[in-house]
Amino acid sequence: MSVTQHTQAIIEELLSFVPYEREEELERLVHAILQAKSIFLSGAGRSGVAIRGFTNRLLHLGLSVHLVGEISCPRTAQGDLLILGSGSGTTSSLVALAKKAKSNGVTLALLTMDNESEIAQIADVVVVLPGVSPKLKENKLTSIQPMGSAFEQLSFLTYDGIILELMARMEETNETMHARHTDME
């Protein structure tokens, strides 16, 4: 197979996974974002790459957003929202952040493959995305891709789906968002 054929197969795989997403879980996340005073976001590795892209678009919507770990990241407070992207829901640095958020009265949201994972058990909002990972106890699906790739790609796309929904509800446009894009590039 060629690289373009592999790419096509990946897109077809993701399309076949989308129906496993639950609209009511995504609605709870959209609601939590709209209610939050400030939104803090984090993820490790490739899950973290996806959440960085999401943070950028939330900023373009005019929301108060912070990437955990950046030197500019302030202290959390009650009324804030922490969104974690973790396929396994067990990544140790994120477990620590989740516990800290809960003890500070911060609403905790998690995008994950495992709704019984350590973080999922204490999260207020859990969005389960389908995928496959060697880190999971049980894999119900199979993937043509290695490790957590399908989850990581689907989370990037789902974040963009959430952005489109937020744009509609917040009456934001491509133009209003572009006007907030950094001039420091």
Ligand SMILES: O=C([C@H](O)CO)[C@H](O)[C@H](O)COP(=O)(O)O
């Ligand atoms: O980058 C990753 C790895 O290559 C698996 O595909 C993961 O995103 C990273 O290890 C974080 O794991 P999760 O918190 O389980 O998403």
